[in-house]
Amino acid sequence: MTMGASFKSFWKNYFNFTGTATRAEYWWMVLLGGILAILWVVATVIMAVFAGLSPANEKMNIWHWLTTLSGGLILWLVVSALVFLAILIPSLSLEVRRIRDTGLNAVLVWIVFAIDILSDAFGSTGVLNDIVSLLILLILVFPTDKLANVRMIGKNQR
Template identity: 85%
Template sequence: MTMGASFKSFWKNYFNFTGTATRAEYWWMVLLGSVLALLWVVATIFLAIFAGLAPADEKLNIWHWLTTLSGGLIVWLVVSGLVFLAIIIPSLSLEVRRIRDTGLNAVLVWVVFAIDILSDIIGSNGLLNDIVSLLILLVLVFPTDKFANVRMIGKNQR
């Protein structure tokens, strides 16, 4: 699968939490998303510099910060937030489809996914979150149907 085909599949399967996604489909989108996120950060920094944002001498006050933003930077941040909201659902569905592709049974797919989301919400800076993220990464790297015939966890085992 090419990057272009992966991108089309990403948007085509916006709410598809039941299918599968190959390693190529998943990792092409991770690469594309990482590159775009890096470009977004660089563009945001440049916009902030050109907008004249500088640390305030007084205590950091959200109202002071908001009143010093230029109109262009506000538009940039609003559009950025909308883009984030637009890609969160297909990103989650892509992760679920990738986990399903490894051959885990349906219950474990949702357990792994729930643990991933909960560890991100609850322990954003803890060791538990790091361990869970590493385990999720390992699951995402495995080839298609790696766990399909594994006793108790595979989709072909009852």
């Protein structure tokens, strides 16, 4: 699967939490998302610097920062928030489909997904979050149906 095909599949399967996603489909979108995130950060920093928002300005507190934002920067941040919201659901869908593709049984797919969401939402730092992230990364790397016949967790085991 190419990056273009992965991108089309990403949007085509916007609300598809029941299918599967190959490793290529998942990792092409991760790569594309990483590249776009880097470009977004660079563009945001450049816009902030041109707007006069320097972290070196010690007198600037959050209220001063909010009241001195330019219209262009406000528009950029609003559009950025809308784009984030637009890709949130298909990103979650893609992750669930990728976990399903590894061969975990349906209950464990949702348990892994819930643990991932909860650890990101409530524990952005700490060893437990690191362990959860590492385990999920390992699951996402497994080939198709690698876990399907594993006792107690595979979809072919009852």
